Amino acid sequence: MIIKRKLSVLIEPFKALKNRVFAGLYFAESISLLGDAFTWVGLALLSYQFGKERSAVILATALTLRVIAFIIFSPFAGVLADRVSRKTILYTTHFFRMAIVACFPFVHAEWQIYALVFLLNVFNAFFTPTYRSVIPLVTSHSHYRQAVGLSTATFQILGILGPGLAGILAVWFGIREIFFLDAGSFIIAAILILTLPAAKMQHNVMQSQKTFTAWHDALKGVKLLFKNPLIRFALFIEFVSAIAGAQILVNTVGYVKTTLHLTDKYYGWAMATFGIGASIAAFVAGSLDKTKTRRISLIAGALILCVAISFTNFVGYPVMLILWLFAGLGQSLAEMPSETLIGENIADNEQGKVYGSHFAFSHLWWAIAYPIAGFTGSHFPNRNFLLGGVISGMLFLIALLINKSSAKAYG
Template sequence: MNSKIYQIFIEPFKALQNKTFAKLYLAQTISLLGDAFSWVGLALLAYQIDKENSPVILATALTLRVTAFIVFSPFAGILADKVERKKILYVTHFIRMGIICCLPFITSEWQIYVLVFFLNVFNAFFTPTYRAIIPQVVEGKYYREAIGLSTATFQLLGVLGPALAGIIAVWLGAREIFFLDGISFVLAGILILSIPSKELQKGVTDEAKQSQSTWSDVIKGIRLLFGNNTLRFALAIEFVSAIAGAMILVNTISHIKNSLLLDDKYYGWAMAIFGIGAAIAAFLLGSLDRSKTRSTSLISGAFLLGISICMVNYVGYPVLLVLWLFAGLGQSLAEMPSETLIAETIASENQGKVYGSHFAFSHLWWAIAYPIAGYLGSQFPKSEFLYGGILTIILGIIAIIIFKPSFNFQNK
């Protein structure tokens, strides 16, 4: 039993035996830590510029971020097939570094909006390209482990990064912390530049390079995404997950402060527990059986989210922490299989297009979910999570009835 448990925990790290993936993973980890510094710095900067209006400034910045992803990421997948992928990675990387280093010098609200929007335009080109590369450089038998390790790292840094950034911001200052993100971009950029270009071009065909119709390629990526029964079901479950996730992100703070009458530190612990739950599920999911867990993961994740948030309005803070741990587990179970399924069900020459389309639509779901969560939180402050949980479960049942495929496909 002990050896089996040890095997489950050690399995995700086997993907790091691939030197190309190891460099990409380390670059991503450094960059994600730097991003945590920037978002903490941005919150402090918004407060400096307009104390009364800082929540609106941050909400607008997040909306612009999602908008940039929705509009530009479908084109990123096309560009990843036509332009040298290494060039896309390092050019967009260093442009983002330059934008980040402008943030310490801004003095007005509109400057935040402009810089955040363009920062995420280039992020919209970087991230789908990065995701399209991984299934080409990692052996099929380790691909789920690679995705699990990347996702778990993302979740853990989402919890630990802001805490570390908050401590450093007190020491350095709100504006100076952006330069740390700039340094992280330099370190990650060096790792990207050290990877041979040919390693990152695997899976790119001459036909994809020579395609002249950008719009038809974008439409093809969308058609392949929604035309695939397995991916269509996974995307439907991601919408269900976005509804529940938005409820957690938007309404947890008001529930803890207004309903439970607790202070900010309790909110921090609750969100940390949620992130830890998501990281645990992401880390372990890559080590489970490769042929039987897709539909189980998607369905159990959606219902775990729905059931967890249903009960929040009627329990105390200690039980809320347990529920948020399960909700974090549910979110990773509901969202993580999609990335693996694209690699397993879409031909390699079309994966760039589909990753770009998936990145856009997965963020569109959140753009829809945030207003729903805000409406429930404002109109039903004593039962918002109950209604959000019921909506999640109903949408999950509809997704299963309408979209659930057989999942009978051959793994690579």
């Protein structure tokens, strides 16, 4: 009986795939996520061709440009999603991304890489908020959280498996040629989206207003994002998660290779363990926490993540793997509720702009968190995770105090 119950929890997210429209969107998103893995593995290898000493600089600059594109353009992408055909946005952005990645094999200067990366992520900034705003429209209320969980889990799993597959294909086809496979993935995803009914993705979204002020609507998205106490608290918890998560992404490699004196293989296993934990939580979170506020997931996730990284500087590799598994669980639990809370608490015709604002702020948190992680890693290499845990823990307590009054109102 217990085994059957556990299996039902794991299988439940897949019930959302019974919905034909969501299934099409889900597989299109999964294919494009695999393409993204090809992009970044190919970019890393391409950067190395420009010189070993320049590869880290090129990749760091590319990641910075990626975040800048998200912060600048995603609020306006959300505004657009509330005004024009979302289906058009989804497949058009795929075709543009296809064209951009197909240019990578022909680059011969660093500035060309930066220009292409920025343009690529401008269209990513338009695609992702639109995709997220479509999910609550095409799924039933009972399957919405499962659909979000399945999408998030797939993102985590492909984050583990995608780079490995991309690396194998790069050896087989060639470093520059892998970008053509990447372009092909975007074409397939776009064709899948073209087969879906546009009306289902645009339910209750008003298109009658011919003129609108982009800045006004973008600011409205920000106001709606922070006005709702449930979403506001979830967004603050995402900041906590970003501070802790950046420590993991930035400083794990130094801890494994410099402090523990282990090889790249062990670093890979550590990050895979983190990804596995995040995937597991993404699958089961929607089934385990069915409360309106999602406070159980948010508080438990932030607490687990803060505690997990705080002890890492004082343990060996085997215990670190356990802590990273729990850190992955915590990060998914802390970050997933925001998306579902927007879908459940914001009117259909306003969701696009709110998802766009959320996408911008969630990446702003990481833009703040990465330099903090870099500072603690370079100045306090033996206490970096502890300091990251203390900072994220303090932010967590502040978030709880700020949310105290609204928590009483919502139970």
